Amino acid sequence: MCALTKVLVWVDGGCERNGQPDAHCYCSVRIKGRHDKTYRDDLPGMNTCNQAEYGAVLKALEYLLPALDYPGRLDIEIYSDSQLVVSQINGGWKIKDPRLQEIRDNIAWTIMEFAHAGVEITLKQSSHAVSVQKLGH
DSSP states (O other): OEEEEEEEEEEEEEESSTTTTTOOEEEEEESSSEEEEEEEOOOTTSSSHHHHHHHHHHHHHHHHHHGGSSSSSSEEEEEOOOOHHHHHHHHHSOOOOOOHHHHHHHHHHHHHHHTTTTEEEEEOOOOOOOOOOHHOO
């Protein structure tokens, strides 16, 4: 039987000049599992806070893709302080914005890649205070 490794991930996105054509979106991702690492990245092509929150989840999944090569089973929990993102990705709320739907579809495809490898991914809501503590901002 393969060992189960729990991987905890905290994500947060933000945007300067929200909604403007020259907006600057960015995200923070902290992954705690076999390794503990925090990433901070720009999110080109995104120009709203909600897009940045979605982008943070997508970036986290991209960072986790190499984990598919690890021996053993993975159980990944992703925490976001965005109720909108968690509820829409988990299917509880409808997505009205076509750009958010596009990002959500990319997230769904990536999650399917993990599922085919036997990796379970759960997206949960965290409080803003926990996000600040874990991500340091």
